[in-house]
Amino acid sequence: MRILVTGGAGFIGSALIRHLMQHSAHEVLNLDKLTYAGNLESLASIQDNPRHRFLQADIADAAAVAEALAQFQPDAVMHLAAESHVDRSIDGPAAFIQTNIVGTYVLLEAVRAYWLGLDQPRREAFRFHHISTDEVYGDLHGADDLFREDTPYAPSSPYSASKAASDHLVRAWHRTYGLPVLITNCSNNYGPYHFPEKLIPLVILNALEGKPLPVYGDGAQVRDWLYVEDHARALLQVVSAGKVGETYNIGGHNEQKNIEVVRAIxxxxxxxxxDKPAGVARYEELIRFVSDRPGHDLRYAIDAGKIERELGWTPQESFASGLRKTVRWYLDNLDWCRHVQDGSYQRQRLGVNA
Known part of the structure; x- marks a missing residue:
């Protein structure tokens, strides 16, 4: 296939593209705005692969998206471009409304026009795969409750509300216009190339520098952790074999309290x-409990039974094996981390090779 991937320089998008280059014969056009979360250094290992092309563009730019579709002629669109950090959405929700809602609308309309112009066989084979989050479901209260594909939406943050809106738009474009869509909702991803403001890389890097390890509230919030390379395998399976109009939840079967994650790191x-920083006897002594995030959901957990039954996907990594790989990767790739921390990775936005 020829696949247009939006947000392919981000954490999950870059993992998907690396997986496509390494484990398929598909061609990819990577369309990314290169906001703070987009990092072309995450694609350095496949930058010379002739099956991967990069285009810096905004999904909310209708003309740029239409031109990309016309030039590349994709057989599928995998839509990962999004603002995705909850704390940032609380401090500045406007960017989340613009990208996640308006951007998704503009993309859907451009894709619909492109799709309608295809010949009948290509139109029937075409897929629009929208990648979303389990945060649209809100909070789980029962100890044994799980998010399922039919769980009602109850988003808590501006981020999750904007992603819920984008999910609804995608379903509406399927129901009203017949656009052949697939939707996936995933649990918390972790792994190599994760932006250092996120919990796991933040804890690793702060610990190495002897800085405090901040934990919201009492750290009892539970998340279902999904190794990003497992997620990439699932996404390829869905776009290749998923049933049009269906939603698939993707989870790692790895529920952990935040404080347990920090202690495991x-x-x-x-x-x-x-060899610890000066004055640090044990890394755990750096843990600091801080004021909880407003509207913080207590527990997320996914029932990934549908994708296992219907598409044969299961995660390969346990939390223990995935976390060990992740910590080792950060220790081995501190230059990548420093380029993010000092902002030098963003020179790529000005056309300068990182």
Whole structure:
């Protein structure tokens, strides 16, 4: 296939493109605005692959999207471009409304016009795959409750509300216009190339520098952790074999409290990075409990039974194996981290190779 991937320089998008280059014969056009979260250094390993092309563009730019579709002639669109950080959405929701809602609308309209212009066989084979989050479902209260594909939406943050809106738009474009869509809702991703403001890389890097390890509230918030390379495998399986109009939840079967995650990272660092910063006897002593996030959901957990039954996907990594790989990757790739932390990675936005 020829696949247009939006947001392919982001954390999950870059993992997907690396997977497509390494484990398929598909061609990819990577359309990314290169906001703070987009990093072409995350694609350095496949930058010379002739099956991967990059285009810096905004999904809310209708003309740019239409031209990309006309020039590349994709067989599928995988839509990952989004503003995705909850804290940032609380501080500045406007960008989330613009990208996640308006941008998705503009993209859907451009794709619909392109799709209608295809010949009948290509039109029937075409797919629009929208990648979303389990946060649209809100909070789980029962200890044994799980998010399922028919769980009612109850988003808590500006971020999750904007993603819920985008999900509804995609379903409406399927129901009203017949656009052949697929939707996936995933749990918390982690792994290599994760932006350092997120929990797991933040804890790793702060610990190595002897800085406090901030934990919201009492750290009892539960998340279902999904190794990003497992997610990439699932996305390829859905776009290749998923049933049009269906939603598939993708989870790692790895529920952990935030405080347990932080302590597990500290334990791994004791083993893998025993030479600590001056004045630090044990990494765990850097943990600091801070005021909780407004509207913080207590528990997320996904029932991924449907994608397993219908498409044969299951995660390959346990949380223990995936976290060990993740910590090792950060220890081995501190230059990548420093380029993000000092902002030098953003030179690529000005056309300068990172």
């Amino acid at each position: 500290c334990a791994l660092l004791e083993e893998l990075a025993p």
